[in-house]
Amino acid sequence: MTRTRTHEASPETFQALVALDNRLKKSLGPVLYDLVKLRASQLNGCAYCVDMHATDLERRGTPSRKLHGVAAWQESPFFDETERVALAFTERLTGGIDAVDDELWDEAGRLLGEERRADLVVAVGTITTWNMTGITTHLQPEGSLVPA
Known part of the structure; x- marks a missing residue:
């Protein structure tokens, strides 16, 4: 069964999400924002979004070792302090609305500042919305790389 995609069923809502996405990319920076989107998409199980954000990071010149390391970023040497706090924040917030403890909150504020930390909260919610849209509409x- 084919499901109507969001951009066809509700173009105004889709455009509002795109505008929000563009604002968050400007605030967080395209690479950091795509790392957040990639990790949340992995956790939420959205194959379409995982593929899209990994491809976007490749186009921006992110080394393949770093892309592969996102799934195990805690053990990987490929991430700087800011990326690590953003990935930790993403994992905690994706895992539960009240999962960001005071220590992580403070560390994110120290590294990102107040505005970018607030935008990170919205970014995790936004990619989760995109993931729900992709999964629900079967994107x-x-x-396919699998032979027919």
Whole structure:
């Protein structure tokens, strides 16, 4: 069964999400924002979004070792202090609305500042919304690598 995609069923809502996405990319920076979107999409199980954000990071010149390391970022040497706090924040917030403890909250504020930390909270919620949209409407990455 084919499901109507959000941009077709509700173009105004879709455009509002795109505008929010663009604002968050400007605030957090395209690479950090895509790392957040990639990790949340992995946790939420959205294959379409995982593929999209990994591809976006590749296009921005992110080394493949770093892309592969996102799934195990805590053990990986490829992430700086700011990326680590953003990924930790993403994991905690994706895992539960009240999962960000005071220590992580303070560390994110120290590294990102008040505005970018607030935008990080919204960013995790926004990618989760995109993930729900992709999964619910059965979006799949283009071009299967599995032989027919």
